[in-house]
Amino acid sequence: MRPIVSLEDISLRYHSINGETVAVSDLSLSVQSGEFLSIVGPSGCGKSSILSMLAGLIIPSEGKISVNGEIGYMLQKDYLLEWRTIRNNALLGLEIQNKLTPENMAYVETLLNQYGLGDFKDHYPYQLSGGMRQRVALIRTLAIRPDILLLDEPFSALDYQTRLSVSDEIGTIIRKEGKTAILVSHDISEAISLADRVVVLSSRPAQVKKIYNIKLSIEEYSPMKAREAPEFREYFNAIWKELDVHVA
Amino acid sequence: MWHKKNTNSMSSEQAAFLNRLRKRKNAVHGIQWVLLVGFFLLWEIAARLDWIDPFIFSQPSRMLSAGIQMGKDGSLWTHIGTTLWETVAGFVLGTVIGTLTAILLWWNRFISDVAEPYLVVLNSLPKTALAPIIIVWLGNNQTSIIAVALLTSVIVTVMSVLNGFLQVDAEKIKLIQIFGGTKAQILKKVVFPANIPCILNALKINVGLSFVGVIVGEFLVAQSGLGFLIVYGSQIFIWFYKLYVSIRQPHFHFPIIHPYHLNLYFREQIKLKYQFPGKYPYPLNVFRHLIYT
Numbered sequence: 001m002r003p004i005v006s007l008e009d010i011s012l013r014y015h016s017i018n019g020e021t022v023a024v025s026d027l028s029l030s031v032q033s034g035e036f037l038s039i040v041g042p043s044g045c046g047k048s049s050i051l052s053m054l055a056g057l058i059i060p061s062e063g064k065i066s067v068n069g070e071i072g073y074m075l076q077k078d079y080l081l082e083w084r085t086i087r088n089n090a091l092l093g094l095e096i097q098n099k100l101t102p103e104n105m106a107y108v109e110t111l112l113n114q115y116g117l118g119d120f121k122d123h124y125p126y127q128l129s130g131g132m133r134q135r136v137a138l139i140r141t142l143a144i145r146p147d148i149l150l151l152d153e154p155f156s157a158l159d160y161q162t163r164l165s166v167s168d169e170i171g172t173i174i175r176k177e178g179k180t181a182i183l184v185s186h187d188i189s190e191a192i193s194l195a196d197r198v199v200v201l202s203s204r205p206a207q208v209k210k211i212y213n214i215k216l217s218i219e220e221y222s223p224m225k226a227r228e229a230p231e232f233r234e235y236f237n238a239i240w241k242e243l244d245v246h247v248a
Numbered sequence: 249m250w251h252k253k254n255t256n257s258m259s260s261e262q263a264a265f266l267n268r269l270r271k272r273k274n275a276v277h278g279i280q281w282v283l284l285v286g287f288f289l290l291w292e293i294a295a296r297l298d299w300i301d302p303f304i305f306s307q308p309s310r311m312l313s314a315g316i317q318m319g320k321d322g323s324l325w326t327h328i329g330t331t332l333w334e335t336v337a338g339f340v341l342g343t344v345i346g347t348l349t350a351i352l353l354w355w356n357r358f359i360s361d362v363a364e365p366y367l368v369v370l371n372s373l374p375k376t377a378l379a380p381i382i383i384v385w386l387g388n389n390q391t392s393i394i395a396v397a398l399l400t401s402v403i404v405t406v407m408s409v410l411n412g413f414l415q416v417d418a419e420k421i422k423l424i425q426i427f428g429g430t431k432a433q434i435l436k437k438v439v440f441p442a443n444i445p446c447i448l449n450a451l452k453i454n455v456g457l458s459f460v461g462v463i464v465g466e467f468l469v470a471q472s473g474l475g476f477l478i479v480y481g482s483q484i485f486i487w488f489y490k491l492y493v494s495i496r497q498p499h500f501h502f503p504i505i506h507p508y509h510l511n512l513y514f515r516e517q518i519k520l521k522y523q524f525p526g527k528y529p530y531p532l533n534v535f536r537h538l539i540y541t
Contacts, residue, residue: 055426073417073426082442096427096437144427 002068003030004180005054005148007108010063011205012049023049024060025205031180033213036171038183038191041201047184051150054182063138069180072146074154078137080125086136087112087121093144104143111139115173124210131160132167138170142177149174151183164224167194170224188243192235193226200242210242303489330473331462334390338397338458343451345398346405351435353406354413367407375400376464383469393465393473400461401454408453412446413439 012024024047031037043069052058053065056075072093080089090108094100112121115135125133134154139150154170155163171194173183183193191198198212216229226232258266288308288450294300302310318324327449353360379396417440424434468473 057422057425071426075423075426077419079417079420079423081420081438081441084446092423092437093427096424096429096433 002034004068006030006066006183007050009049010053010060010065012046012053013059013061015194022205024053024061025207027063027207029199031148031182033180034178035197035232036068036174036181036183036195038185038195038198039090039201040185040188040191040198040239040243041206042203043186045201045204047186047201048152048177051152051184054148054150065118067148068146069147071148071150072141072144072179073150074137074141074152076153077157078125078133080136082125085122085124086117086128089125090139090143092140097144099144104141105198107145109140111142114170115139129162130149131162131169133156134166135169138173142173142179147180149179149181151181151185151188153185154183156185156187168222168224175221188239189227189232190235192232192239193223198235198239199248212239292305323455325525327472327474327477331459331466331472331475334393334397334462334473335455335459337394338461339401339451339454341394341398342401342454343405343447346402346454347409347447349387349402349406350409350413351440353410354439355431360410367403371403371407375403376461379461379464379468383465388469390470392469393462396465400485404457405450405454406411408450409447412443416442462537480499 007027007029010024011022014023015019018025018186027050039047039050049058051073053060054067055071056067080086081092087108090112091100091105094104094108109121112118115138117132117135117139120128120132125136128136137154140166155167158166167190181194183191183194192214195214198214200209201207202209212235214235216226216231218225218229264480291305292308295302295305315324355361378399382395382399383392386395390441420438420442424437429437461487462473463475463478466473467479470476
């Protein structure tokens with residue numbers, strides 16, 4: 001089967017007045033349609049750069065990227081625009097792409113209703129909790145009906161408790177909508193609980209160190225239940241060791 | 249009833265706290281009024297008791313009656329209207345042109361880098377010092393006054409609005425780019441709306457700056473307006489002051505003269521009535537006229 005996303009021998013170099021930084025070197029990766037892939041790696045290893053390249057915001061210095069589908073990108077924070085209502089925030093992507101058709105607008109209404117924001121459509125972002133704001137950000141991303149979702153540590157701005165429930169919610173939504181997703185995270189348990197596969201990257205320049213296929217013996221999948229699976233701890237310890245985090 | 253309700257709904261500690269808060273607020277307002285009224289009262293008393301020379305320092309009661317007189321004949325409103333119009337035109341133009349320039353500089357970072365040292369120099373320049381040059385260029389008219397007002401506010405607007413534009417969170421710009429947005433969309437959807445408070449703030453600052461520009465402009469060229477009134481008044485004062493010193497009557501009180509009427513005197517009545525001999529007869533003859541009639 002042809003992968004929906006593939007990176008072949010990607011290298012990325014940043015140039016600044018102080019010299020050249022190699023962020024990514026000879027990275028190859030492919031993602032199947034409907035798969036949830038997590039990428040973990042030490043901080044500053046170039047994880048976010050990979051997503052930016054997939055989104056077409058940065059052009060790699062070398063290598064070939066192929067993306068067969070519409071991309072949706074979720075950033076580290078919700079970045080809701082304070083002067084827009086929740087509805088208008090959710091419609092932002094459609095507005096930019098000139099796709100404000102009645103059909104698409106109805107789709108956004110459905111998503112808002114479905115994910116518990118029906119009563120808040122005319123509210124402003126400051127009136128919503130962190131978790132709700134993150135859901136609006138997801139709906140804003142889903143509104144353009146992407147085939148592939150790029151998630152750049154989308155829960156890192158939330159407190160731990162909210163984070164658990166939001167990652168559970170959003171993970172469930174993404175599965176339910178049948179999207180392909182690539183999550184970048186430095187939170188190992190988050191990565192395992194959401195993903196089908198976890199890619200461990202080396203420190204800069206980023207290269208694939210190891211790939212884990214996550215198979216958990218649970219009856220009905222949800223990110224929250226995944227954390228309770230007996231294999232969860234084994235994966236966690238293995239990835240932890242692989243990351244080789246030194247705490248000074 | 250009130251007492252009962254009060255004790256039921258809040259603790260005595262909360263009541264005491266609110267009471268302290270109210271007392272403090274009253275004290276602040278009270279002292280503000282005492283200072284204001286006291287200042288003018290002291291001024292009036294000092295003038296009446298000859299602690300200060302009312303010819304030099306004036307006194308509130310005279311200012312009030314001059315104000316009423318000018319208000320009645322409408323000249324005050326004409327002058328205020330002129331200055332107001334020029335000030336509004338100055339700060340609206342300053343804000344609009346400044347914001348448009350900031351957009352241009354945000355759009356093209358190369359132009360912005362080229363312009364930077366010039367902006368810094370222009371900003372530190374005392375803009376009103378350019379007023380005489382502006383008058384040479386644009387002529388002895390209201391356009392010059394508005395141009396001076398515009399000049400005082402436009403550079404600072406460019407700098408503060410551009411600064412606001414550049415401080416917009418890079419991730420919010422990325423958000424637009426992710427959806428495939430163009431630079432115009434980044435401006436329209438994020439950068440401009442995020443800076444509306446900044447632009448309104450610039451507008452507020454520009455009211456004051458533009459007012460300064462207008463007054464200075466009116467000092468130099470105007471036929472009406474508050475700046476004109478000030479210069480006119482001070483010139484009249486200087487004439488009278490020379491007279492006053494020369495006749496050595498330190499506490500002689502002049503009647504209140506309105507510059508507009510004085511102007512009429514100059515131009516029509518006196519000229520026609522008394523055909524003056526000599527070179528500079530006006531102040532002396534006005535003086536005589538006022539005293540002897």
